[in-house]
Amino acid sequence: MEDQPKFPDLTDAERKVLEDLMPDEMSEIITSGMKRRHFLKLITYTGTSLLATHFIGIEQLMARTTAGAPLPPPPTGIDNGVNVTFNVNGRAQKLLVDSRMTLLDALRERLALTGSKKGCDHGQCGACTVLIDGRRVLACLTLAATCEEKAVTTIEGLAKEETLHPMQAAFIKHDGFQCGYCTPGQICSAVALMSEAKNGEASYVTSNVRQTGKPVKLSDEEIQERMSGNICRCGAYPNIVDAIREVHGDKAVAQVWQFADGTI
């Protein structure tokens, strides 16, 4: 293992760029979680000067972890400890948490799942969106103690082995992010939105809530309304809508940009 290059699939030049740009743990994400083809497209598209910011985005999209044994609690100790047994990304977890600890902090600080982001910590931005028992919720307003016996899915739990979740792939294809900070929340939210639409759930802009057929066909206005709980400071909204439209419609939506070689 020792003398294996960090990026076995890449050319020397590509590897050099990456190694210079990326912190150590990110290289693992790239080699294991990202196809070389995608990398090349991104290089072509962004040019090296934009590469750094793009990789932050990619890291959010692909974030994966081995989430093994929980990290120890902080040295300040635990008040009113609560034992929580729950499932995170398919793996059983047992934690002793301070009753004040939010699910977001438990994921990030105790389970080292840092994909879910803390934007506002007050329910106002959606960066912390995760799925609990399949429904989207805000991890920053969920106390970890309330998660007993629940199943939590974070951005790290969406891909199957080497295969991205279709929503992750669509976000890459449509460039549904710039800095990437809101992206894990956007993607989790969009994944839940797909099942809500399948179940026939309504939104405020549904033309007539009395008509209860399923599944719901989502117009752009419907997607915008249903995704309004996820704020993007970079304003990647049109591309996010494109990505969701593609997954929802199950057919290709024209990309706003193309790689130099014409592939997507």
Next chain:
Amino acid sequence: MRPFNYSNAGEPATAIATVSANPGAKFLGGGTNLVDLMKEDVMHPSALVDITRLKLADVAKTATGVTIGGTATNSFTANHELIRKNYPLLSMAILAGASAQIRNMATNGGNLNQRTRCTYFYDVNLPCNKREPGSGCGALKGVNRNHAIFGWSEKCVAVYPSDMAIALAALDAVVHVEGNNNVKRTINFADFHRLPGDTPEKDNNLKPGELILSIELPANDFAERSYYLKIRERSSYAFALVSVAAAMALEGNRIKQVRIALGGVAHKPWRASVAEKWLIGKEATETNFRAAAEVELKNARPLEHNKFKVAMAQKAIARALQGAMQGGEYGLEG
């Protein structure tokens, strides 16, 4: 956040007993309001009793209407077939509030108990009679753009922020509660929330330890003609500046029954009873809708920065009635 004890209630009676025995204890629903306020140190309960596992999460038919559970989530309630078909006004109002994520967490009981969004209330460094009785009302002579135009007192000019409750007010809902020692009672929706008077620290008439078990919706003839109109600073994920829940039943083209409730204008959902009275027996025309709205708003008492709400509410009432007339289809209210 200050330390607190967390427990999970298995039975309503246990939850009620725990909260009744400890003045510092609170029920925990979805936590979307309470946890936020605890982070801001606006509220600092010494104990939280999680009620989300109680079996109070159903939506069901009754002999006289439909009942929605106190711990049912807002999403579940808004999307339930019985609600969408028979009380579309309630679905629309719930779906106008917050975001999909928050509605998945928020419970019906928690929604009714959510606290004002007055910025003085939220900032522990500023005076606020609601948060700190006797400290004064920062908004009365301060920035009061988002505050009340009806029913306020010198002690508090805050508005109550829920969308759901505005529909419940229009639907004449009845709240079923249980207190310590199995004492159950019902509260008519009009009497659930209160005006601030001299005690703005009290948002509603629940007694300490009382748990909302369910909310009952009497059967009505409004399903075909109801509309929830919400006016806000951006098109989604924002609290109402003004909102209107409107519902009517016609006989020919004459108004047989009409309900109008306003949000964003008072310390409680504001039933526009003057406009309602004016409209009964009249023809359902846009001219009459406008005239009714005008007589209602004659009684408004705006503050320094929210005079715009008077004209806004007046127009909104007419538009919401128009939306109800059109059959409640979103976006058709003109």
